[in-house]
Amino acid sequence: MNSSRPTIVDVAARAGVSKSLVSLALRGDGGVSAATRERIVRAAAEIGYRSNALARALRQHRTMLLGVVVASLDNPYHTEVVESVERAAEPHGLSVLLAHGARKAGRMAERIDALGDLNVDGLIVVSSWAAPELLQAAARRAPVVMVGRSLEPVAGIDSVNNDDEHGAALAVDHLVAAGHERIAHLTSSTRPAGLARRAGYEAAMARHGLADRARVIERGRDEPAGPGLDAALEAGCSAIFARNDVEADDVLNHAWDRGIAVPEGLAVVGYDDSALALRARPRLTSVHQPRAEMGELAVDLLHERWAGRTTDRHEVLEPTLVIRAST
């Protein structure tokens, strides 16, 4: 028994033709008589031939592989973006290779390099943060699109994100319209998207003449939200706008632990409108990010780069507010 996989040469031998013909026939490249094609296809099937993608990629200088690096898998919003990218990529025959950074900068870098070493044709980074130099290094190998916000545009890197300031304003406006004045903002993030939402929150509060009622509850990444929330509640806060749905769910949990009714005793608004918003009780009012469009757009931007575009594009989509039972 020959343990190694059959190659194009084995197929050629079996079909009694040259290996070039096999290559042509199997790819349906035209210019092969129906009879020989049939013979070749059958021979390939008989010996269980599968083309070696490595060899093809080496020769063609393209892999039809799309690398997707996601900061973490434990936020449903991220995985939803990944799914929208996949939906957009597949019709073009692109295979998506997923890697995840486990929220560590070093690991992110390593995964991006690994995908680059594999010669992916394009890279989509789903993260609210990544080092500019890292992205630029990757972009020397293949076009890179960042889905998520960077502090400022990175030269050579396209981006897709939503208007965080506006999203935050939607949340605050809604709470103010419902009669809230002491609206606090809960955030554990010092990354660009988090900062932008926070800035949007503060601007909106000021616009409503509530600047002196504004209160930002900061917490470390793995710290409980409890202490900060308790302090805010004692100070008379009646509503919380959280930086994302995960943190909003933390607020709901804390309210549950303290026996505070939502929304009667405390109104809560999240951000992302991820699956978590529907799973939470009460269901979360949340700022919706248009994920489906974001994934599609990211893939479109790659196509444009492949077609030759050299100028950068930074797409900003508008979020909307989805009102549910938590406000």
Place this chain on the structure above:
Amino acid sequence: MNSSRPTIVDVAARAGVSKSLVSLALRGDGGVSAATRERIVRAAAEIGYRSNALARALRQHRTMLLGVVVASLDNPYHTEVVESVERAAEPHGLSVLLAHGARKAGRMAERIDALGDLNVDGLIVVSSWAAPELLQAAARRAPVVMVGRSLEPVAGIDSVNNDDEHGAALAVDHLVAAGHERIAHLTSSTRPAGLARRAGYEAAMARHGLADRARVIERGRDEPAGPGLDAALEAGCSAIFARNDVEADDVLNHAWDRGIAVPEGLAVVGYDDSALALRARPRLTSVHQPRAEMGELAVDLLHERWAGRTTDRHEVLEPTLVIRAST
């Protein structure tokens, strides 16, 4: 400007040596004088050389790539297994490539093929179901380990899973000890792991002489749990053992919607002990699967195959019960 990436030949030219020497030096393969090695390394750094993994893999017949296919990303248990696989793989210099099946058999097959085409050195399938022929086809290219339960052992495929029957028994025993008799089982799964937990539930109920009190609430995959739960509650059911944490959380949500207090009005036990169990309110009592060991074991099994093992191994780990506030 030369747009294509520098190759080993460019490095050789710059260092004034042959390309074989570059290959040796860059891999630290010994047999290269310190001086030349130094020169080569510097030259490589200067022109920003990165080795082409495709070419190397083609030549060496191995990629150092580990494919991980996961049925879906929206169950935290799955992603936790993936993380444990990654932790186990990295010390060996293996890069993990993740693909996900979006819960569709066709897509699973396609993703497995795609990874096979890339010549991954091994494949780990994290799923409670996959077609035996599909796995066996993949196993002709590289060793395959299934993490999760198949209906019966698949010849040629190693597996790692937990003892679902025993896990179900732990849940039932605990509820019976707490005084429950009308314990229902909620399940939306007809796949092996789900069936095994169901069988374990039924066996345990029978063992406690409660066979006539047993009640299985079946629902379609995307159907709400509500109707079946309401019927069970009307029938006097006081506890639910759910097939996994996601379904247990559905029960908690339904209880919330109906104003039923947990655990006073209804006790709930989940399975997996995923992050969801801690995020739920009240926190879920759940059967813990030893994920960390499972991921490690899966990688170990691959190593054994690479080292030449040809007999199949099927590892079954023991679950434990973690008691929290929902019971």
Place this chain on the structure above:
DNA sequence: CTGTTAGCGCTTTCAA
């Protein structure tokens, strides 16, 4: 329509 040839970028004998 079909076959020959020359590589893609790398590793790996085998000589020098």
Place this chain on the structure above:
DNA sequence: TTGAAAGCGCTAACAG
């Protein structure tokens, strides 16, 4: 210690 040459499996001119 170093270099020359062969070739992994495939595609892409170029001939015939």
